[in-house]
Amino acid sequence: MAEFELIQNYFAQLTQQREDVLLGIGDDCALMRVPDGYELATTTDTLVAGIHFFDDVVPEALGHKSLAVNLSDLAAMGAEAAWVTLALTLDRMDETWLAGFSRGFAELAAEFDVQLVGGDTTQGPLSITITAFGLVPAGAALKRSTAEVGDLVCVTGQLGDAALALRALQGDQRAKPFLNDLRHRLEYPQPRLAAGRALRGMAHAAIDLSDGLISDLGHILKQSGVGATLQLADLPLSPQMRRYLESEDDFILPLAGGDDYELCFTLPSVMLTHAQHRVTDFTVIGRIDAKPGVRLHHHDGSQLKQQFVGYEHLI
Ligand code: ADP
Ligand code: MG
Numbered sequence: 001m002a003e004f005e006l007i008q009n010y011f012a013q014l015t016q017q018r019e020d021v022l023l024g025i026g027d028d029c030a031l032m033r034v035p036d037g038y039e040l041a042t043t044t045d046t047l048v049a050g051i052h053f054f055d056d057v058v059p060e061a062l063g064h065k066s067l068a069v070n071l072s073d074l075a076a077m078g079a080e081a082a083w084v085t086l087a088l089t090l091d092r093m094d095e096t097w098l099a100g101f102s103r104g105f106a107e108l109a110a111e112f113d114v115q116l117v118g119g120d121t122t123q124g125p126l127s128i129t130i131t132a133f134g135l136v137p138a139g140a141a142l143k144r145s146t147a148e149v150g151d152l153v154c155v156t157g158q159l160g161d162a163a164l165a166l167r168a169l170q171g172d173q174r175a176k177p178f179l180n181d182l183r184h185r186l187e188y189p190q191p192r193l194a195a196g197r198a199l200r201g202m203a204h205a206a207i208d209l210s211d212g213l214i215s216d217l218g219h220i221l222k223q224s225g226v227g228a229t230l231q232l233a234d235l236p237l238s239p240q241m242r243r244y245l246e247s248e249d250d251f252i253l254p255l256a257g258g259d260d261y262e263l264c265f266t267l268p269s270v271m272l273t274h275a276q277h278r279v280t281d282f283t284v285i286g287r288i289d290a291k292p293g294v295r296l297h298h299h300d301g302s303q304l305k306q307q308f309v310g311y312e313h314l315i
Contacts, residue, residue: 067109
């Protein structure tokens with residue numbers, strides 16, 4: 001199948017048409033209209049076979065996840081998702097794979113009214129690069145650099161489930177019993193766009209959790225010139241994670257496991273009740289303080305000794 005045919009068959013009509021797309025797939029560029037009073041938010045993420053996903057992952061899941069990780073970045077800025085481009089490098093022509101991948105991609109795109117407006121298709125080792133574009137009212141984007149001393153540190157959802165599923169897939173026998181329940185948390189992350197939008201004008205700072213809480217919260221802390229104290233007993237954990245946690249060492253999963261795609265945000269405490277009404281499912285896990293770094297406290301006030309680093313790629 002030629003590149004043109006492939007684009008026609010799988011991507012040209014993949015997503016719904018938005019009225020703000022003046023020209024979609026088929027020309028040298030796509031043309032979109034940014035409404036008055038809004039700013040354009042944009043982000044790119046690449047997923048490479050063997051590094052970001054297993055070669056044998058279900059293609060639907062890959063289509064979903066490669067879009068989800070980009071929409072998650074828009075969520076973290078408080079932006080509304082609008083348009084995406086898809087640069088696909090394929091190792092071979094595999095129509096079953098393409099059908100599955102595009103189905104997973106399209107289902108998530110439909111959920112958030114996102115239109116695929118362009119891309120590129122090349123041959124080489126399998127990799128997927130998506131650029132997502134979103135809209136945010138002028139001046140209202142949530143940033144990493146604006147946390148303040150005294151803010152509450154909050155996270156949406158539950159932490160570490162994706163990392164626990166990954167451990168099971170990597171052969172950890174203790175994790176295996178939880179794989180069935182948690183696999184979707186690794187393969188089908190849900191971008192928290194509604195939460196991000198609701199937090200505009202409330203949260204001081206926000207980030208999405210891709211590399212683990214400590215690492216990603218660390219970006220907020222560094223860029224804001226502050227520190228944080230977290231309460232381990234307050235970390236939101238699934239029943240499966242609670243059953244898995246046997247020793248202090250296991251806290252590495254909720255604290256430093258990647259792929260959560262939840263939002264971490266800092267909230268002035270006067271906003272707490274308001275936020276609880278507007279955002280479903282978030283938990284206060286600590287406070288921003290002036291001293292740099294992160295302190296992790298047990299129930300009895302003692303400090304967790306272990307040092308954590310988030311997942312970091314070599315490049
Ligand atoms: P050009 O060589 O001018 O970049 P291409 O032949 O690569 O054009 O692409 C033709 C059209 O198809 C363009 O509008 C491009 O954005 C779109 N396109 C190419 N690959 C993809 C893809 N994987 N997904 C969505 N659109 C694509
Ligand atoms: Mg091209």
